[in-house]
Amino acid sequence: MNARPIYPNDERGEPLMAPTPNLKPIAALTLTLLATACTPFKPSGDFSDIRGRIVSQYYNAPLANATVSIPGLSTSVKTNDKGEFYLNGLPTTWMDAEITHPSHLPLKRQIHVEPYGTKYLEIWMDTVGSKPQEVLFEREFDIWKTDLYGQNQVNLTGSQNRRLYRTYPVWAPKKDKIGYIAFDSSTRLTVQDGVWTMRADGAMPRQMTSVNESGRVYNLDWTADGNQFAFMLQDRIYVYNQQLGTLRGLNNLMARAATFGTFNMTPSWTPDGKQLVFSNHTSSISANFRFDPNQRQVFIMDSQGGNQRPLTRDGDNYGAVVSHDGRKIAYISTVSGQPEIWIMDIDGTNPRQISYLRSQRLEALHWSQDDQRILFNSDYMQHYKSRQPQELWVIETDGRNLHMISNDALHGDN
Numbered sequence: 001m002n003a004r005p006i007y008p009n010d011e012r013g014e015p016l017m018a019p020t021p022n023l024k025p026i027a028a029l030t031l032t033l034l035a036t037a038c039t040p041f042k043p044s045g046d047f048s049d050i051r052g053r054i055v056s057q058y059y060n061a062p063l064a065n066a067t068v069s070i071p072g073l074s075t076s077v078k079t080n081d082k083g084e085f086y087l088n089g090l091p092t093t094w095m096d097a098e099i100t101h102p103s104h105l106p107l108k109r110q111i112h113v114e115p116y117g118t119k120y121l122e123i124w125m126d127t128v129g130s131k132p133q134e135v136l137f138e139r140e141f142d143i144w145k146t147d148l149y150g151q152n153q154v155n156l157t158g159s160q161n162r163r164l165y166r167t168y169p170v171w172a173p174k175k176d177k178i179g180y181i182a183f184d185s186s187t188r189l190t191v192q193d194g195v196w197t198m199r200a201d202g203a204m205p206r207q208m209t210s211v212n213e214s215g216r217v218y219n220l221d222w223t224a225d226g227n228q229f230a231f232m233l234q235d236r237i238y239v240y241n242q243q244l245g246t247l248r249g250l251n252n253l254m255a256r257a258a259t260f261g262t263f264n265m266t267p268s269w270t271p272d273g274k275q276l277v278f279s280n281h282t283s284s285i286s287a288n289f290r291f292d293p294n295q296r297q298v299f300i301m302d303s304q305g306g307n308q309r310p311l312t313r314d315g316d317n318y319g320a321v322v323s324h325d326g327r328k329i330a331y332i333s334t335v336s337g338q339p340e341i342w343i344m345d346i347d348g349t350n351p352r353q354i355s356y357l358r359s360q361r362l363e364a365l366h367w368s369q370d371d372q373r374i375l376f377n378s379d380y381m382q383h384y385k386s387r388q389p390q391e392l393w394v395i396e397t398d399g400r401n402l403h404m405i406s407n408d409a410l411h412g413d414n
Contacts, residue, residue, distance in 0.1 A: 045116060046091065046092055046115070047090060047091060048090060048092050048115055048119070048384070049086065049088040049119070050087045050119050050120075050121060051085070051087075051119075051121075052068075052085055052121030052123060053083045053122050053123075054066040054068070054079050054083045054085065054099060054101075054123050054125060055124050055403075056104065056126070057124045057125065057149055058104070058126050058127045061083075062079075062083025062084075063083045063125060064079055064080060064081045064083060065101065065102070066085075066099060066100065067098075068098075069097065070095055070096070070097055072095060073091075093112070094111070094113075095111050095113060096108060096111075097109045097110075101125055103127060104126060105125065105127065105129055105151075107123065107125060109123065109150075109407070110408065111407055111408065112408050116384060117382070117385055118383040119382065119384050119407070121407050122403060124149040124403065129151075131147035131148075131149070131151060133147055134147065135147065135405060136170070136171060136412065137169065137392055137406065137412045137413075138169060138410040138411050139155075139408050139409055140408075142155050142156070142166060143156045143178065143180055143198075143202070144409070145200075146409075148405060148414070149405065150392075150405045156202030157198075157202055157205075163185050164185065165182065165185050166181070167181050167410075167411065168181045168218060168219055168231075168411050170222050170413050171369075172226055173226050174226075175200060177197050177199060178199075179195065179197050179220055179222050180197075181195060181196070181218060181220050182196045182207075192210070193210060193217060194209045194210040195207075195209050195220065195229050195240060211247075216232075217231060217233050219232045219265075219267070221321075223273040224269070224271040224272070224324070228240065228242070228303075230269060230276060231267070232265060232266075232267070233249070237249070237265060237278065238250070239303065250301075250305035266320060268321045269322065270322050270326050270346070271325065273303065274302060276301055276302075276303060277311075277320045277322050278298075278299055278300075279297065279299070279319065279320055280297065295316045296317060297310050297312045297313060297317050298311045298312045298318070298331050299311065300346075300348075311329070311344065311347070311348030312333070315333050315334045316333070316339075317332070317333045318331065319331055321365045322367075324371050327346055328343055328345060329343070329344050329345070329348075330343050330367060332362050332363070332365065333353075336353055337358075338357070338358050338359065338360070339359070339360075339362040340353050340354075340356065340357060341353070341374060341376065354374075354395065355402070357380045359378045359379050359380040360379055361378060361388070362376060362377070362378045363378075363389060364389075364412070366411075366414060367414075368394075368414040371397070372397060373396050374395055374396075375413070375414055376393055376395070376412075377389040377390070377392055377393070377409075377410060377412070378393055380393065390407065390408050390409075391404055391407050391408070391409070392404065392405045392407075392409035394414075
């Protein structure tokens with residue numbers, strides 16, 4: 001015989017009714033479980049997601065029914081009518097992806113799945129191949145070359161000495177050579193650290209100068225006559241002259257950069273090799289601390305380090321690069337809020353904003369050879385956390401035709 005629950009009587013001696021259950025917690029739990037079941041995979045440290053869009057260069061429109069696959073995982077998805085795709089639960093490591101479509105040429109792409117956030121990709125396909133490979137970039141300390149839409153990517157240094165890390169590639173004026181910075185993969189200072197060059201196909205690497213001082217070597221620029229290199233060594237600009245075989249540091253340029261936690265002044269030559277444009281903290285440390293300890297301004301000086309003159313005054317302005325014709329300077333500025341790309345005349349007049357990305361990180365500006373486009377790295381469209389933007393983008397100088405060249409491509413030069 002089943003036991004029957006007994007409820008106490010009320011004040012009048014009538015039996016109390018069974019208490020009505022509170023359905024709110026149950027309903028809330030049910031909704032939570034349903035939401036969890038319908039929500040895409042939540043990225044963690046070991047597994048994460050990739051979302052993206054496949055675009056047809058031929059039609060200049062999103063490409064539906066393209067297949068994005070990861071052969072190593074036997075995983076594949078098709079793009080929707082908007083060209084969008086989503087891959088979830090991928091290990092956070094380097095992977096080879098293959099992209100195919102019935103009417104477009106197949107592509108292969110190396111992709112690094114980022115921990116703690118979803119990575120966004122924009123991949124362009126076309127119906128024809130054999131595009132000129134005019135864009136240099138760095139990936140995993142190797143120098144790569146590709147076209148303006150990232151469709152044909154070639155590792156130029158993959159078969160070279162693996163003990164050397166190669167960074168900051170730049171074209172020679174005639175695009176017959178590539179300059180770059182190399183350093184030993186260990187933490188030791190070696191005679192191999194310094195500026196190197198190689199042929200445009202990656203052959204015949206040659207060391208131009210070694211650096212005998214400890215510190216990070218980075219951010220290379222080459223004069224239009226092919227004779228001089230400017231680069232950063234820790235917190236100073238150095239200039240190497242090939243004809244004279246001299247290496248000299250331009251002293252007394254930094255306003256105690258270590259205090260502000262950033263060194264990079266991105267030296268950029270004017271076409272005649274007589275001046276350098278760079279960014280620096282203002283000389284008044286008290287003023288910096290009063291307003292913004294990380295504010296920088298764009299300066300111009302002669303090649304000896306003298307006659308310094310500021311070109312900007314408001315906001316945080318940095319990453320300045322001179323156009324190939326010497327008439328314009330592209331730079332990054334926060335004067336409108338978030339870091340955006342701006343262009344001004346070589347004398348600092350007529351500044352104008354060309355990007356409206358509203359991204360958190362923006363760096364590594366480079367002019368295209370015809371001065372019609374600007375390449376840059378940005379975390380635009382990204383949902384993963386990174387100290388350094390990994391994706392290479394390009395925008396025309398009138399602000400149009402913004403598109404991603406490639407994922408995981410640093411310091412692009414065209």
